[in-house]
Amino acid sequence: MTLHKTSDMISKTVETETGKNISQTQRATAILREMIMNNRLPAGSSHLESELAEMLDMSRTPVREATLVLEAQGLVEVRPRRGIRILPLAAQDMAEIYQILTELEGLAAESAARRDLAPDEIYAVETVLEEMETALESDDREAWASADERFHDLLVNLSGNRRLTMAVNAYNDQVHRARLLTLRLRPLPLQSNADHREVFEAIKEGDGKRARRIHTAHRTRAMKLITELLAQHGFHQV
Amino acid sequence: MTLHKTSDMISKTVETETGKNISQTQRATAILREMIMNNRLPAGSSHLESELAEMLDMSRTPVREATLVLEAQGLVEVRPRRGIRILPLAAQDMAEIYQILTELEGLAAESAARRDLAPDEIYAVETVLEEMETALESDDREAWASADERFHDLLVNLSGNRRLTMAVNAYNDQVHRARLLTLRLRPLPLQSNADHREVFEAIKEGDGKRARRIHTAHRTRAMKLITELLAQHGFHQV
DNA sequence: GCATAGAATGACGTATACATTAAAAAATAC
DNA sequence: GTATTTTTTAATGTATACGTCATTCTATGC
Numbered sequence: 001m002t003l004h005k006t007s008d009m010i011s012k013t014v015e016t017e018t019g020k021n022i023s024q025t026q027r028a029t030a031i032l033r034e035m036i037m038n039n040r041l042p043a044g045s046s047h048l049e050s051e052l053a054e055m056l057d058m059s060r061t062p063v064r065e066a067t068l069v070l071e072a073q074g075l076v077e078v079r080p081r082r083g084i085r086i087l088p089l090a091a092q093d094m095a096e097i098y099q100i101l102t103e104l105e106g107l108a109a110e111s112a113a114r115r116d117l118a119p120d121e122i123y124a125v126e127t128v129l130e131e132m133e134t135a136l137e138s139d140d141r142e143a144w145a146s147a148d149e150r151f152h153d154l155l156v157n158l159s160g161n162r163r164l165t166m167a168v169n170a171y172n173d174q175v176h177r178a179r180l181l182t183l184r185l186r187p188l189p190l191q192s193n194a195d196h197r198e199v200f201e202a203i204k205e206g207d208g209k210r211a212r213r214i215h216t217a218h219r220t221r222a223m224k225l226i227t228e229l230l231a232q233h234g235f236h237q238v
Numbered sequence: 239m240t241l242h243k244t245s246d247m248i249s250k251t252v253e254t255e256t257g258k259n260i261s262q263t264q265r266a267t268a269i270l271r272e273m274i275m276n277n278r279l280p281a282g283s284s285h286l287e288s289e290l291a292e293m294l295d296m297s298r299t300p301v302r303e304a305t306l307v308l309e310a311q312g313l314v315e316v317r318p319r320r321g322i323r324i325l326p327l328a329a330q331d332m333a334e335i336y337q338i339l340t341e342l343e344g345l346a347a348e349s350a351a352r353r354d355l356a357p358d359e360i361y362a363v364e365t366v367l368e369e370m371e372t373a374l375e376s377d378d379r380e381a382w383a384s385a386d387e388r389f390h391d392l393l394v395n396l397s398g399n400r401r402l403t404m405a406v407n408a409y410n411d412q413v414h415r416a417r418l419l420t421l422r423l424r425p426l427p428l429q430s431n432a433d434h435r436e437v438f439e440a441i442k443e444g445d446g447k448r449a450r451r452i453h454t455a456h457r458t459r460a461m462k463l464i465t466e467l468l469a470q471h472g473f474h475q476v
Numbered sequence: 477g478c479a480t481a482g483a484a485t486g487a488c489g490t491a492t493a494c495a496t497t498a499a500a501a502a503a504t505a506c
Numbered sequence: 507g508t509a510t511t512t513t514t515t516a517a518t519g520t521a522t523a524c525g526t527c528a529t530t531c532t533a534t535g536c
Contacts, residue, residue, distance in 0.1 A: 023519065059521045068303055072310030081487055081528055096401045103345045107337065163334045261489065297491045319498055319517055
């Protein structure tokens with residue numbers, strides 16, 4: 001009896017831990033964010049609360065809550081009676097976000113260099129760097145982009161500044177669409193890999209200033225490239 | 239009959255002095271933020287949705303929405319069934335936020351220097367600088383603090399980067415309590431005024447690097463002062 | 477035709493109802 | 507007395523109801 005109940009409880013606990021207990025609001029937030037970032041909800045489009053609610057098969061309440069969160073994250077704009085608008089990124093927006101990102105990731109690189117990195121942290125970054133190189137060799141741009149994102153994510157994590165990590169992630173989410181779009185348009189990012197290696201070397205050596213300098217240059221170059229590509233290909237908004 | 243009751247309830251609809259009708263959600267957000275920043279809702283305290291709803295004389299719905307916004311802004315933490323917790327700032331939090339603020343305001347100063355400032359922008363900053371000096375002469379710390387906030391606000395606005403402005407404002411809101419607290423503990427901020435003048439001079443001259451350098455030094459000094467004061471006076475959390 | 481007023485529509489903001497479920501309390505076993 | 511189970515409580519998450527009001531449509535006057 002007791003055994004039976006105990007095992008019941010355990011299975012229940014496991015279920016809870018696996019995260020089945022997610023609220024509709026959280027589900028709505030996650031799904032909508034995903035759809036925005038992958039352009040399944042196109043930039044510039046507007047959607048009524050009731051549309052989204054029907055699509056997600058829930059009532060308006062959790063949808064409303066989700067849109068508030070996404071609005072705070074800069075992904076949508078809530079315009080009463082005109083729908084929830086997926087914010088498009090114009091050149092100006094890209095410039096604003098990249099300036100901030102460059103700055104914050106520069107700080108992250110410098111902070112990371114000031115810390116003593118744990119072996120597993122170093123290993124994680126090395127692994128991603130290798131993945132990026134492998135991906136480049138086999139001309140697999142999707143894999144490269146995925147590894148690139150993980151590199152930048154690891155980097156800000158190394159800063160040890162939780163708020164910095166969250167802020168950088170939020171801004172990266174905002175420019176995700178633009179990166180996706182230019183992935184096929186740009187030349188193979190050979191320079192990027194070299195930059196990443198160099199930044200990481202500087203971090204391991206504890207040379208914060210150098211890590212920051214290289215990273216800033218890296219990001220600045222990437223921004224220029226992306227904005228030029230978007231302009232060349234007539235994407236005045238993404 | 240029902241109509242009568244209904245119209246009574248409707249008359250509760252809020253109007254601001256400007257005569258503009260704002261939503262209950264906006265009202266809740268504004269009032270709660272105000273109360274958090276002024277310590278009328280003390281850091282570390284927890285409050286149930288229903289408490290806040292009763293206090294604000296509205297239903298739980300707009301309160302819930304407000305707390306989501308405030309959570310996204312980093313002012314509270316929503317812990318289901320344990321209440322909405324006003325986030326306290328520990329030394330570590332202050333360090334994280336000030337690092338980010340220093341960085342972002344440094345970027346703002348540099349960006350501002352790169353722009354051509356309009357006469358009214360210059361005038362506005364000059365006015366605030368004078369206010370700060372006047373306040374110092376008459377030892378009016380509250381007035382000084384208020385002008386100081388306006389100076390930093392104007393500064394990021396001069397950057398021309400809207401997102402940067404919003405981000406800096408959000409972080410400043412988070413450390414507002416700590417600044418208030420140390421206002422009476424710290425020596426008269428003579429150096430601050432000199433720093434401000436110097437930063438602004440560099441901006442007017444279009445010397446971005448110098449503006450950034452001075453501003454960064456200014457913020458770094460301020461952070462050190464505040465954290466030391468808090469530690470000295472036994473505030474391990476604010 | 478054009479402009480304006482009035483009516484119709486329907487999206488939103490808010491209150492409320494209610495099921496769920498975590499936390500607290502009580503009861504039971506050890 | 508402590509640990510475990512059961513019961514109770516009540517805070518939350520979500521759906522729903524509904525009044526309001528921005529927007530759209532229609533009708534009327536010119």
